[in-house]
Amino acid sequence: MDLIDLHVHTTASDGTMSPEQVVKLAKQIGLKAIAITDHDTTKGLKEAALAGDKYNIEVIPGCELSVEYPKGQMHIVGLFLPIKPKHLNSELEYLRNKRHSRNKDIIKKLNQAGVNISYEDVLDIVEPGASVGRPHIARVLVKKGVVKDIKEAFSRYIGPDGIAYVPKTKFTPQKAISILKKEGAIVILAHPFSLNLDFDELRQEIKNLKLMGLDGMEVYYSEHNPYQIQGYLKLCNEMDLLVSGGSDFHGTVKKDISLGTGKGNLKIPYILLDTMKKYRQNRGL
Numbered sequence: 412m413d414l415i416d417l418h419v420h421t422t423a424s425d426g427t428m429s430p431e432q433v434v435k436l437a438k439q440i441g442l443k444a445i446a447i448t449d450h451d452t453t454k455g456l457k458e459a460a461l462a463g464d465k466y467n468i469e470v471i472p473g474c475e476l477s478v479e480y481p482k483g484q485m486h487i488v489g490l491f492l493p494i495k496p497k498h499l500n501s502e503l504e505y506l507r508n509k510r511h512s513r514n515k516d517i518i519k520k521l522n523q524a525g526v527n528i529s530y531e532d533v534l535d536i537v538e539p540g541a542s543v544g545r546p547h548i549a550r551v552l553v554k555k556g557v558v559k560d561i562k563e564a565f566s567r568y569i570g571p572d573g574i575a576y577v578p579k580t581k582f583t584p585q586k587a588i589s590i591l592k593k594e595g596a597i598v599i600l601a602h603p604f605s606l607n608l609d610f611d612e613l614r615q616e617i618k619n620l621k622l623m624g625l626d627g628m629e630v631y632y633s634e635h636n637p638y639q640i641q642g643y644l645k646l647c648n649e650m651d652l653l654v655s656g657g658s659d660f661h662g663t664v665k666k667d668i669s670l671g672t673g674k675g676n677l678k679i680p681y682i683l684l685d686t687m688k689k690y691r692q693n694r695g696l
């Protein structure tokens with residue numbers, strides 16, 4: 412069976428492998444296609460597309476946005492973006508600028524807690540122009556020996572229960588979906604487990620999101636158990652949603668998640684991508 416991975420991060424945001432390295436790895440492990448879905452940026456898409464040509468593997472351009480959702484974490488993935496989506500890029504630039512001020516606030520709180528770290532230390536490990544996130548700060552905290560690993564950085568300092576937590580500026584689901592749609596993307600609800608809803612509540616939420624333009628849901632995901640996968644598949648059938656799947660690979664910043672296979676058992680069939688392409692054709696995209 413031909414396999415794919417439609418949720419992958421690179422050094423354009425908080426992953427630790429460059430777009431070219433990720434594409435090369437995907438080819439090496441035998442995947443037929445991957446989507447690059449960095450947080451709040453399309454910066455890695457050109458390099459990834461070139462690497463796709465070089466290594467002869469299909470690369471789908473995408474991105475991932477966190478959106479306002481009080482009950483849990485809602486993330487939206489856009490797939491089949493143009494390599495340089497002009498309108499979207501200016502919206503994303505706004506989000507990345509907000510990230511900078513948030514990161515500085517996090518550093519301030521860390522300093523107040525007696526942790527010796529500067530924003531320059533963080534920017535030192537970031538690709539120029541990349542989308543800077545908490546995983547970068549976590550890596551510096553590990554490097555400086557403040558914490559033993561990334562997990563401790565989040566639990567003690569920068570996660571929601573940490574002493575240096577600062578919330579992120581997010582668009583509403585409506586806004587995120589509409590700016591992605593404007594670029595001709597198909598819009599996927601990422602890792603639905605993180606909404607913290609039961610299946611009936613999720614059905615209601617999806618009804619809302621469909622009215623805004625949602626096209627599909629990430630059913631296959633590193634953190635989804637077989638019971639969840641079955642339930643999400645059923646919902647997709649029932650509600651006429653595209654089925655997507657991805658590992659959320661981040662490289663060494665999430666050591667337990669491998670490209671393509673997630674925590675070991677993930678298998679995402681190529682046919683999902685074929686179905687997406689037909690869906691786009693039918694809509695003249």
Ligand code: AMP
Nearest residue numbers: 425450543544545546561562565579661
């Ligand atoms: P940010 O977008 O800056 O708020 O950072 C969110 C990112 O941090 C997520 O996309 C994950 O990559 C990562 N993350 C969140 N919580 C953890 C955690 N407990 N351990 C490792 N990485 C995490």
Ligand code: FE
Nearest residue numbers: 420425450661
């Ligand atoms: Fe991330």
Ligand code: FE
Nearest residue numbers: 475486601602
């Ligand atoms: Fe996510």
Ligand code: ZN
Nearest residue numbers: 418420475659
């Ligand atoms: Zn992700």
